[in-house]
Amino acid sequence: MDYATSDPGLVPGPPGPRAPLDASADNGLKIVITGGFGVGKTTMVRSVSEIRPLNTEETMTQAGAAVDDLAGVGTKSSTTVAFDFGRISVNARTVLYLFGAPGQERFWFLWDRLFSGTLGAVVLVDTRRLDDSWYAIDRLEHHGTPFVVARNDFGGPKHSEEQVRDALSLADGVPLVDCDARSRQSSKDVLITLVQHLQTLSAAHPRAREMTAP
Amino acid sequence: MTAQTALPRPRTGRLRIPARPREQRAPLAYLARALAAPLVVTIPVAVWLIVAAPGSLRAPAAAGAAAGILALVVAVAVAAQERWRARRLAGQLDALRAEAERFADELLPAAVRRITAGETVDRVLTAVREPLTGPQRRMLALIADRVGSSESRRAAAMAVGANAAGRMQALATGMLADLRQMEHRHTDPAVLHDLLHLDHRTAQAGRLADSIAVLTGARSGRRWAKPIRMESILRGAMGRIAGYQRVRLHSTSEVAVVGHAAEGVMHALAELMDNAANFSPPTAEVHVYVEEVPAGSVITVEDSGLVMGEVALRRAQSAVAAGSGDLTGLSGTRLGLTVVGRLALKHGLTISFRPSARGGTGAVMMIPQELLTVPRPGMDAGPDAEPLLPPEVPATAPSVPAPAETPDPDEEARHTAPELGESGLPKRRRGQTLSAAGHDGPGHDRPAARPSAGSAGHGTAAERAARFSTFRSAVHGTTPAAPAPAPDHESPASAPGADRDEHNATAPSPESDAR
Amino acid sequence: MTPRPGREEDPDRLYTLTSGRSRPVSDAFDLVTLVVAECDPVPGMQSEHAAILRICRRPTAVVELAADLGLPVGITQVLLCDLLDTGRISARHPRTVRTAAQLPDPEILEQVLVGLRNL
Numbered sequence: 001m002d003y004a005t006s007d008p009g010l011v012p013g014p015p016g017p018r019a020p021l022d023a024s025a026d027n028g029l030k031i032v033i034t035g036g037f038g039v040g041k042t043t044m045v046r047s048v049s050e051i052r053p054l055n056t057e058e059t060m061t062q063a064g065a066a067v068d069d070l071a072g073v074g075t076k077s078s079t080t081v082a083f084d085f086g087r088i089s090v091n092a093r094t095v096l097y098l099f100g101a102p103g104q105e106r107f108w109f110l111w112d113r114l115f116s117g118t119l120g121a122v123v124l125v126d127t128r129r130l131d132d133s134w135y136a137i138d139r140l141e142h143h144g145t146p147f148v149v150a151r152n153d154f155g156g157p158k159h160s161e162e163q164v165r166d167a168l169s170l171a172d173g174v175p176l177v178d179c180d181a182r183s184r185q186s187s188k189d190v191l192i193t194l195v196q197h198l199q200t201l202s203a204a205h206p207r208a209r210e211m212t213a214p
Numbered sequence: 215m216t217a218q219t220a221l222p223r224p225r226t227g228r229l230r231i232p233a234r235p236r237e238q239r240a241p242l243a244y245l246a247r248a249l250a251a252p253l254v255v256t257i258p259v260a261v262w263l264i265v266a267a268p269g270s271l272r273a274p275a276a277a278g279a280a281a282g283i284l285a286l287v288v289a290v291a292v293a294a295q296e297r298w299r300a301r302r303l304a305g306q307l308d309a310l311r312a313e314a315e316r317f318a319d320e321l322l323p324a325a326v327r328r329i330t331a332g333e334t335v336d337r338v339l340t341a342v343r344e345p346l347t348g349p350q351r352r353m354l355a356l357i358a359d360r361v362g363s364s365e366s367r368r369a370a371a372m373a374v375g376a377n378a379a380g381r382m383q384a385l386a387t388g389m390l391a392d393l394r395q396m397e398h399r400h401t402d403p404a405v406l407h408d409l410l411h412l413d414h415r416t417a418q419a420g421r422l423a424d425s426i427a428v429l430t431g432a433r434s435g436r437r438w439a440k441p442i443r444m445e446s447i448l449r450g451a452m453g454r455i456a457g458y459q460r461v462r463l464h465s466t467s468e469v470a471v472v473g474h475a476a477e478g479v480m481h482a483l484a485e486l487m488d489n490a491a492n493f494s495p496p497t498a499e500v501h502v503y504v505e506e507v508p509a510g511s512v513i514t515v516e517d518s519g520l521v522m523g524e525v526a527l528r529r530a531q532s533a534v535a536a537g538s539g540d541l542t543g544l545s546g547t548r549l550g551l552t553v554v555g556r557l558a559l560k561h562g563l564t565i566s567f568r569p570s571a572r573g574g575t576g577a578v579m580m581i582p583q584e585l586l587t588v589p590r591p592g593m594d595a596g597p598d599a600e601p602l603l604p605p606e607v608p609a610t611a612p613s614v615p616a617p618a619e620t621p622d623p624d625e626e627a628r629h630t631a632p633e634l635g636e637s638g639l640p641k642r643r644r645g646q647t648l649s650a651a652g653h654d655g656p657g658h659d660r661p662a663a664r665p666s667a668g669s670a671g672h673g674t675a676a677e678r679a680a681r682f683s684t685f686r687s688a689v690h691g692t693t694p695a696a697p698a699p700a701p702d703h704e705s706p707a708s709a710p711g712a713d714r715d716e717h718n719a720t721a722p723s724p725e726s727d728a729r
Numbered sequence: 730m731t732p733r734p735g736r737e738e739d740p741d742r743l744y745t746l747t748s749g750r751s752r753p754v755s756d757a758f759d760l761v762t763l764v765v766a767e768c769d770p771v772p773g774m775q776s777e778h779a780a781i782l783r784i785c786r787r788p789t790a791v792v793e794l795a796a797d798l799g800l801p802v803g804i805t806q807v808l809l810c811d812l813l814d815t816g817r818i819s820a821r822h823p824r825t826v827r828t829a830a831q832l833p834d835p836e837i838l839e840q841v842l843v844g845l846r847n848l
Binding site for chain 2: 167
Binding site: 018020021022023025026027028029030048054085087088089090091094095096097099114116117119146184188191192195196198199201202203205 | 759760761762763786787788789790792793796821823824832833835837838839840841842843844845846848
């Protein structure tokens with residue numbers, strides 16, 4: 001299997017076999033990990049996924065290479081971004097899918113599909129390029145999707161949580177945590193923070209306890 | 215235009231056309247032959263008369279006889295001379311006639327043939343060994359010159375056509391690759407729909423360019439680096455015709471066509487499928503069957519349109535058989551079959567036509583075994599391949615180096631210095647990016663109050679819908695959801711018995727212009 | 730492992746896989762709807778259908794299928810609709826679709842939390 005990842009510059013993991021799900025698996029859940037370009041979305045998906053992150057789009061190579069390239073319009077090899085995803089089997093019936101989604105405005109067309117029915121989102125930020133995450137946060141607030149913000153540690157000057165929270169104009173209830181997307185434990189903790197945040201929201205809205213049938 | 219101005223040739227070339235030597239045969243031997251017979255008869259008679267005559271009469275008899283013989287000899291000689299001259303003239307005439315015929319029937323056509331085959335006029339003229347008269351020589355030079363220049367004009371025109379076709383092929387191939395990328399990138403169903411429409415149009419344009427390339431003798435535009443499975447061959451062919459949605463494939467074949475022949479096979483099949491689709495009612499299906507035989511694979515393209523008559527069948531067969539024929543006399547209507555013929559010749563395909571069991575016509579293509587191969591396992595999974603490997607042990611945290619993701623230069627450029635807060639961090643204003651992007655104003659922004667992703671972003675969706683419906687009507691010329699319009703040609707059923715080619719000529723469909 | 734690696738090297742245009750259809754007739758398939766095959770592939774079947782039936786011998790999410798087939802999700806959904814209509818597959822839909830003012834089922838959240846902690 002030779003899947004491309006949307007974030008270049010990563011050492012691709014070994015092409016591993018993909019384990020099939022339990023035959024009893026019957027409920028797929030979604031969590032979206034978003035943020036600016038190069039903020040570590042794929043890294044985080046990779047560090048907690050039980051499968052090598054897959055991409056809905058592969059690196060495109062020559063399509064039936066033209067023998068004659070008289071017009072100089074030969075097809076060029078390039079990678080384009082859709083989204084990559086990983087998987088966590090929660091138990092025999094429930095599977096959690098993690099989607100690394102580009103947070104940039106030009107990928108807005110992906111969002112409706114990705115965010116419909118998602119449990120919640122993780123916004124990864126890099127304090128050196130904090131404004132890269134603005135669009136993602138605006139979009140999530142607009143959709144009403146619960147999210148947490150995770151500051152991926154890239155080194156650089158350390159800002160207080162309050163400073164970051166203020167800079168991002170985060171609402172009071174939105175958790176902000178530090179993480180290292182390369183670390184399985186750290187990424188796991190971010191996801192746990194998100195689920196706990198969802199539980200808090202759920203508890204605050206007792207009416208919302210109804211489970212919706214498909 | 216004279217030979218000299220058109221193509222300056224070395225004078226020696228002209229001098230080398232040998233002149234015919236004049237016939238100068240002495241008539242003496244002929245005269246002797248002519249005189250021999252009368253003399254052999256008259257001299258003994260004269261001698262006998264002289265001997266038999268009475269003595270007194272002997273002298274006058276002898277004189278008379280001598281005079282008679284002399285007169286006879288003179289008369290015979292004169293007559294013989296005349297006859298000899300007549301014969302000689304007749305002989306000359308015959309020789310001239312034969313020579314003129316040889317000139318007209320052999321020498322001239324041979325010279326023209328050699329020029330059209332690509333030899334230079336010079337070479338051909340100097341190679342003439344036969345003796346020629348002055349007029350013949352001039353005639354040959356003139357004709358050779360004219361043929362030569364028309365031949366170079368034709369070759370130049372073909373080269374221009376081949377070159378342009380090659381460029382169009384490269385463009386179409388590039389566009390198809392771009393479209394495929396976009397089809398993967400854009401997950402919006404409306405956008406995907408439009409992209410597929412453009413893809414189909416481009417594939418048809420590419421086929422037209424391929425046809426022109428084949429007819430002008432250009433190199434094939436596309437080559438496949440690997441064998442192409444039969445299913446892909448059939449779909450690759452049907453994707454290039456307007457009426458692909460009417461084509462039904464029936465194949466369990468597991469073979470693949472070798473890479474170097476795959477493009478030609480697909481192109482030829484596309485022409486046969488297009489032919490079938492165009493000559494059956496607009497809603498009728500075209501059925502394609504694949505059958506393995508010891509000699510190779512047989513692909514049958516069957517329509518339920520008009521049954522081709524004897525004449526039409528023969529005509530189709532000869533159009534396909536022509537193979538290397540030139541473009542003269544190629545009416546636009548029979549382009550497709552001529553292309554099929556060229557491709558068949560190039561790849562060793564056998565094409566035939568026969569009445570179809572479905573009531574229409576069946577075109578049969580036989581792909582010889584040399585062009586077939588069995589796909590390598592792993593190239594494509596067969597129906598029994600196991601796609602999933604045994605479960606893996608969940609990976610431990612991979613030790614990936616620090617997030618070394620390189621920023622997209624594009625993003626970099628768009629990264630304008632934002633307003634900084636007291637902390638030195640840029641300060642976000644809620645909804646700012648949405649309004650800047652022109653999707654939704656901040657007024658639409660009601661955090662957590664509109665949690666339904668489905669209903670969120672109505673303004674966006676409406677805008678998008680409006681934009682794409684405009685786009686769609688621009689490209690389709692019809693209502694947004696309508697599929698590509700069917701070729702607008704008269705139903706062949708309305709003209710029963712009409713010759714297929716002629717029918718097409720009278721009702722050209724906008725999408726089947728390759729015929 | 731992938732049935733059609735490097736699809737861009739194949740001459741099949743995407744519209745020929747679905748007879749020109751680019752969108753599923755229904756919203757039956759979410760990205761994480763789990764698909765299960767109800768029968769085995771048969772000879773003569775469209776190769777994508779056969780591949781889906783092979784892959785889905787165990788439950789497989791739509792998005793994983795799309796990645797395996799090297800096809801856009803939309804095209805994959807059309808193919809799945811065909812198979813669903815003919816009863817060759819069944820679909821297990823996600824059970825926590827959030828709708829207006831509703832949050833995921835706390836029970837499921839609890840399961841997820843336990844699952845994550847046990848990773």
